[in-house]
Amino acid sequence: MSDTGLELAFGRGALHLSLPPGAKPTVLRKATLPKLPDNAAAIRHALDNPIDSAPLAALAEGRTSACILICDITRPVPNRLFLRPMIETLMAAGIPAAGITVLVATGLHRPNEGEELAELVGDPWVLETVRVENHFARDEAAHVDLGPTATRGTPVFIDRRFVEAELRIATGLVEPHFMAGWSGGRKVVAPGVAGHQTIRTFHSARFMEDPLAVQCNLIGNPLHEEQLEIVRKLGDVYALNTVLDEERDVVFVSFGEIIASHLAAVDFVEGATIIETPRRYATVVTSSAGYPLDKTYYQTVKGMVTPLDILEPGGTLIIASECSEGFGSEEFRAAQARLVELGPERFLATLTAKTLADVDEWQTEMQLKPMRVGRIQLYTTGLSEEERRITAVELVPDLNAAIAASLARSGDNALAIIPEGPYVIPVCREQQAAA
Numbered sequence: 001m002s003d004t005g006l007e008l009a010f011g012r013g014a015l016h017l018s019l020p021p022g023a024k025p026t027v028l029r030k031a032t033l034p035k036l037p038d039n040a041a042a043i044r045h046a047l048d049n050p051i052d053s054a055p056l057a058a059l060a061e062g063r064t065s066a067c068i069l070i071c072d073i074t075r076p077v078p079n080r081l082f083l084r085p086m087i088e089t090l091m092a093a094g095i096p097a098a099g100i101t102v103l104v105a106t107g108l109h110r111p112n113e114g115e116e117l118a119e120l121v122g123d124p125w126v127l128e129t130v131r132v133e134n135h136f137a138r139d140e141a142a143h144v145d146l147g148p149t150a151t152r153g154t155p156v157f158i159d160r161r162f163v164e165a166e167l168r169i170a171t172g173l174v175e176p177h178f179m180a181g182w183s184g185g186r187k188v189v190a191p192g193v194a195g196h197q198t199i200r201t202f203h204s205a206r207f208m209e210d211p212l213a214v215q216c217n218l219i220g221n222p223l224h225e226e227q228l229e230i231v232r233k234l235g236d237v238y239a240l241n242t243v244l245d246e247e248r249d250v251v252f253v254s255f256g257e258i259i260a261s262h263l264a265a266v267d268f269v270e271g272a273t274i275i276e277t278p279r280r281y282a283t284v285v286t287s288s289a290g291y292p293l294d295k296t297y298y299q300t301v302k303g304m305v306t307p308l309d310i311l312e313p314g315g316t317l318i319i320a321s322e323c324s325e326g327f328g329s330e331e332f333r334a335a336q337a338r339l340v341e342l343g344p345e346r347f348l349a350t351l352t353a354k355t356l357a358d359v360d361e362w363q364t365e366m367q368l369k370p371m372r373v374g375r376i377q378l379y380t381t382g383l384s385e386e387e388r389r390i391t392a393v394e395l396v397p398d399l400n401a402a403i404a405a406s407l408a409r410s411g412d413n414a415l416a417i418i419p420e421g422p423y424v425i426p427v428c429r430e431q432q433a434a435a
Contacts, residue, residue: 006019006025006027006417007419008285008286008287008320008399008417008419008421009287009288009289009290009294009419009420009421010287010290010294010320010321010322011290011291011294011322011324012290012291013290014290014419015287015320015379015399017285017399017400017403017417018400019400019403019404019415020403020404020407022413023403023404023407023413023415024413024414024415025414025415025416025417026277026281026414026415026416026417027416027417027418027419028275028277028416028417028418028424028426029246029275029418029419029420029424030245030246030272030273030275030420030423030424031271031272031273031275032245032272033243033245033251033252033269033272034251035245035249035250035251036249036250036251036252036253039078039081039250040081040085042250042253043081043082043085043240043253044085046240046253046254046255047085047086047089047240047255050238050255050256050257050261051254051255051256051257051260051261051264052256052257052260052261053238053255053256053257053260053261056086056089056090056238056255057089057092057093058093059167059238060089060090060093060094060095060167061093061094062094063093063094063095063166063167064095064096064099064166065095065099065100065101065164065165065166065167066090066095066099066100066101066165066166066167066168066169067100067101067102067103067161067162067165067167067168067169068083068086068087068100068101068102068103068169068170068171069103069104069105069162069169069170069171069172069188069189069192069193070083070102070103070104070105070120070121070171070172070188071104071105071171071172071173071188071192072104072105072106072107072109072112072120073112073116073119073120073292073295074109074292074293074295074299075172075173075183075292075293076173076244076248076291076292076293077171077172077173077242078122078242078244078248078250079120079121079122079123079171080121080122080123081122081250082171082240082242082253083102083121083122083123083126083171084123084125084126086169086171086240087100087102087126087129087130090167095167097129097130098131100130100131101130101131101132101133101161101165102121102126102130102131102132102133103133103134103135103159103161103162103193104117104120104132104133104134104135105135105170105172105188105189105192105193106134106135106136106137106192107135107137107191107192107194107199108137108138108191108196108199108329108359108360109329110329111134111136112134113134117132133161135159135192135193137191137194137195137196137199138196140157140195140196142159142160142161143157143158143159143160143194143195144157144158144159144160144163144164145157146158146163146230146233146234147233149226149229149230149233150229151225151226151229152206152222152225152226154198154201154202154226154229154230155195155197155198155201156190156194156198156229156230156233157194157195157196157197157198158189158190158193158194158195158198158230158234159193159194159195161193162189162193162234163234167238168234168236168237168238169237169238169239169240170185170186170188170189170192170237170238170239170240170258171188171239171240171241171242172184172185172187172188172239172240172241172242173241173242173243173244174241174242174243174262174265174266174269175243175244175269175273175423176215176216176273176306176422176423176424176425177215178214178215178302178305178306178366178422179207179208179213179214179215179223179366180213180221180223180224180227181214181215181216181217181218181221181223181224182216182218182262182266184239184241184242184262184265185239185241185258185259185261185262185263185265186224186227186228186230186231186239186258186259186262187227188239189227189230189231189234189237189258190202190226190227190230190231194230196359197356198230200356200357200358200359201355201356201357202223202226203357203361203362204351204354204355204356204357204362205348205351205352205354205357205365206222206355207222207223207226208357208362208365208366209352209365210222215305215306215422215425216270216273216274216425218266228259231258231259236257237257237258238255238256238257238258238261239255239256239257239258239261239262240253240254240255240261241253241254241255241261241262241264241265242265243265243268243269246419246420246423252265252268252269254268273423273424273425274425274427275424275425275426275427276426276427276428276429277310277416277426277427277428277429278428278429279310279414279428279429280309280310280311280312280315280428281310281311281312281315281412281414281415281416282312282314282315282316282406282410282412282414282415283315283316283318283403283406283407283410283412283414283415283416284307284310284311284315284316284317284318284415284416284418285318285319285320285399285403285415285416285417285418286303286304286306286307286317286318286319286320286417286418286421287303287319287320287321287418287419287420287421288300288302288303288319288320288321288322288421288422289303289420289421289422289423290322290420290421291322291324293421293422294321294322294323294324294421295322295323295324295325296323296325296326296327296328297321297323297326297327297328297332297380297383297387297391298327298328298329298332298360298363299321299328300319300321300323300378300380301363301364301366301367302366302421302422303319303321303421303422304317304319304367304369304370304376304393305366305367305369305370305422306421306422306424306425306426307416307418307426308369308370308373309425309426309427309428310416310426310427310428311370311373311374312374312410313373313374314373314374314375315373315374315375315406315410316374316375316376316377316406316409316410317370317373317374317375317376317377318377318378318379318396318399318402318403318406319376319377319378319379319421320378320379320380320399321378321379321380321382322380322381322382323380323381323382323383324382325382326382326383326384326387327383327387327390328360328363329359329360331358331359331360331361332360332361332363332364333387333390334361335358335360335361335363335364336364336390336391336392337390338350338361338364339364339367339368339390339392340389340390340392344368344371344372347364347368348365348368351365367392367393371392371393375394376393376394377393377394377395377396377402377406378391378393378394378395378396379395379396379397379398379399379402380395403415
């Protein structure tokens, strides 16, 4: 097969691949989904024809305040398309602009401010008309204690601005998530605007090592089940969910009761995202899905985890990620340094007794999963020498040379290429049959 046109998402562009003679690539992409002919009309239709709720205009009647959650800069959610029509609907129904807050669901990530906030919101009118603020998980006074969940005793602290709003709406992007099954919906609430105690409980080894806490699985997934309990504690919560294609164009939008509208989006995208292959591969080449997900090494770990079902044990997983902002948080950097110092087994042993995980060490814990299966190689242009050392994976200076070396090492010319990284979930058909 010719390698003409083979490329990986990388930063705001792409890396073109040149494979050695005899290479037999299998390219794994999402199934093609029809684009919406009119985004504005689709959003309006969703708001007027919700799932398991009244239309947005009716929900807003008689209320004096509303809080709309949006994802932070790590998610390419098309906020520019839907925030203004949502806010205009709320205001037309009688909610004053001063009573409307757009809250960035940062979880424990850094805040988005200045030009980055303007890029995230995507519409100057929104910034000029209503309050747009960041969530700060470590500010304990800014949260309401809703009491522990009944099933697993997770402490539930949620941002006061969301809890006390008369109308609560989450917005987001529904795509595979390597722990919670699927992003969007309930996940924008928790961990999105949860307190650090809630987030750190979610990310403790008790949850992270659960075999059902994996991408594209909601059944028995402990993270998903806790998220459902949390949104039910809040009372009425609504959500607008979007699905994007590889070109980042909207192909689906739903609005309504938060759980039902989220499941509708999952039902729509699941068949296009989970891609079957007839075999495993000794060489898997993937990405961190390009900008904005590949801004940090922290987010890059997601791309290492999602293809594991098709990686031959002992094989090589090669991932390309720009890491334009470097490593990630100082807490993540410290966790990676401990991994390098202690080794995988001793590092994991330090986690299992904790009720509350240390901030961001959970991503290091997730990195252990691909390290248990095979050899992990990283191509990046954005990390310092010290940061490269504490990735705990092998750095490669030439992506094409690394691919050629892996094929030669394995003696198998077949390889899998996943241009869009963690947004595509490959599964081995043989593994499914065995299950």
